[in-house]
């Protein structure tokens with residue numbers, strides 16, 4: 001293990017041990033709440049579409065909307081300042097505070113001010129800045145940074161907070177319950193708010209036509225911070241502007257549900273500052289509030305800080321649609337195990353953080369945690385504005401690979417390391433060229449398996465490409481799936497007598513490693529009367545794509561389409577066993593192929609069990625397939641992240657149930673293996689931790705004796721590592737024996 | 738507003754653990770007496786035919802605001818689907834009265850309960866176009882930052898709704 005890998009591993013291990021439980025409980029709770037809450041919303045998909053359309057339009061027209069907003073804010077009697085960068089914003093805010101002779105500023109939670117590090121600026125000017133969000137305040141006392149965008153102190157346990165309060169405030173009686181801790185904080189912060197001269201908030205959305213801010217909170221601290229002092233400074237990224245107040249509506253319905261699983265948060269403020277509410281002069285406690293002259297001052301600081309440039313960047317632009325709800329963090333296996341601060345970066349966390357940090361801080365900062373995304377795609381459906389988050393991660397990875405010179409294109413083929421030609425590290429090259437590895441592996445199996453299993457080889461693999469020695473390596477089969485198919489004489493159901501014709505796509509793993517599932521797929525389809533062919537088709541490009549080798553992946557896409565087009569023209573269905581490859585055909589290829597080609601391939605491809613389901617439902621007999629032996633009908637099924645994102649999990653379950661199996665499905669988002677990620681030594685512990693809930697579920701009394709089946713290769717490998725009993729692909733269960 | 742909307746509103750309030758009472762303008766005093774804890778501060782109701790009883794201290798001082806156990810305000814709009822009450826910021830300190838005391842009592846006219854957010858936003862857009870500010874408040878203030886859900890983080894610990902038919 002290299003020393004940086006070592007350090008990273010140690011760091012992750014430390015945080016898993018100290019904060020993992022608190023983070024897991026919080027994020028998994030939010031995520032489960034999200035499913036429940038959006039499940040109660042009949043028009044969820046329509047709301048997402050509307051939310052997306054509003055953001056697309058607003059970002060498109062942003063300069064114009066900012067001009068309109070300036071007019072509205074000024075007409076209301078406030079000031080709008082557009083700051084170019086963090087320094088500019090900080091200077092402006094400091095000047096406002098100094099002009100008011102403010103000694104204390106109270107702040108309600110705002111990630112944008114974290115991005116600016118405005119607290120440091122104000123403290124340097126001798127201004128006392130107090131965070132009023134309870135989580136932020138805890139972090140301020142502990143001198144830590146947020147680990148989550150909406151629950152900044154999610155990594156802190158109740159006990160940890162109690163200890164922090166005790167030492168900070170020298171308490172006589174320790175505080176114990178959450179209730180005691182909350183009331184203590186409320187009182188302390190109430191005093192600070194009462195004496196504050198300036199209240200600072202963020203803004204979730206801003207309406208250009210009226211100058212209204214939308215603020216989403218639960219605690220009520222933003223309300224108090226705005227209403228008590230006479231000066232309000234709101235700080236927000238320039239991307240928060242939308243045309244009108246009516247545009248807030250879908251977001252109001254989506255934001256709480258997406259983030260914490262609340263149908264709506266306690267308070268949604270629509271502030272059109274300056275508000276007519278009187279200020280509260282606690283130093284004149286006996287003067288009725290409404291007697292005082294209310295002379296409120298309002299400043300809106302819109303921060304560019306790289307955002308206008310992101311708007312011009314076709315790939316990063318979508319990041320600006322993000323409403324910072326945190327659903328992508330909560331639905332991510334890795335972020336469910338450790339908080340965002342563990343992986344580095346400056347401000348943001350969650351799946352979309354790569355996009356934000358690239359645009360705001362630069363590629364270097366983004367590179368620190370870009371590795372983390374396994375491309376499992378579980379965040380895709382969670383995102384209320386339908387951002388393709390894994391794609392942004394891939395694009396950023398590609399840019400990191402290319403470095404400044406961008407010479408990568410030449411060296412992607414072949415395993416021969418050519419260190420001069422580009423900055424791509426060996427690990428990336430190894431995993432990205434897994435097709436070559438696999439071909440070599442099969443050609444030389446069992447020698448390759450034996451070699452790969454020896455200690456010196458394992459050490460070399462660990463050292464050069466970072467494969468963790470604790471991982472079992474894929475075991476290459478001497479006879480590939482295609483060779484088997486040829487040897488047995490090709491198709492056994494003649495086309496003339498067939499119900500349908502299908503290509504079984506010989507993906508990399510099915511062809512070289514998981515050969516049995518390929519054979520099972522062929523036997524199953526043939527049993528159901530399908531004429532099957534297994535032509536030579538290039539690998540899908542999934543492996544290079546997950547290493548950020550976008551142009552290599554694109555080349556694969558074109559080659560795959562070229563190889564399959566003729567079959568599609570001949571009205572053959574494309575049946576895919578490996579879900580991550582099917583996801584390439586149905587999702588990622590949209591970025592690479594001409595729209596018509598993409599559509600044709602998308603329309604004609606099926607996941608193998610989806611296809612079996614289809615055949616059974618147009619009249620094929622279930623009796624042609626294998627049914628459970630006696631009372632051994634229990635199955636524990638783990639679908640595959642990408643398969644679930646595509647909504648395909650239910651087909652497998654339905655087929656198994658139709659055949660008489662009793663199916664329990666896994667409840668985790670991701671098993672934690674996802675491609676090369678789980679192999680890497682620095683992530684080994686994290687990967688196992690991500691898989692922990694599935695292990696628990698499948699080892700619990702009601703599942704412990706069930707046959708374990710899983711759809712994806714990496715899931716099979718991970719489950720094999722997690723469980724003491726073997727895992728098979730579901731098609732192996734149903735194939736005629 | 739249909740009777741269905743009002744009962745949907747009450748069901749939503751029930752899910753939020755918010756007590757609701759139906760009354761008529763003439764009996765508002767009694768209804769308020771049974772849901773408030775002394776001392777009570779309030780902001781004048783902008784509804785014709787409805788006014789706060791004289792034992793509610795309107796136009797409070799900061800000290801009175803601080804000491805009050807209950808704050809009574811109007812909610813000029815309510816959203817049945819969510820059980821939300823909408824409080825408009827006014828020079829009468831409506832916003833503060835609804836925020837500082839431990840119990841917030843929102844007085845809602847049945848006619849102002851709308852089925853969902855789309856309808857609510859039609860009205861909110863009109864208000865904000867006139868320069869107004871409003872808070873869509875749903876249940877009490879809450880936080881989970883200290884390791885478990887606690888009601889009353891900075892705002893009220895309890896919300897009660899009085900619907901005037």
Ligand code: SF4
Pocket residue numbers: 258321322323324325326327328329350351352382383384385386387389
């Ligand atoms: S990318 Fe989507 S899911 Fe993630 S925080 Fe932004 S809006 Fe939420």
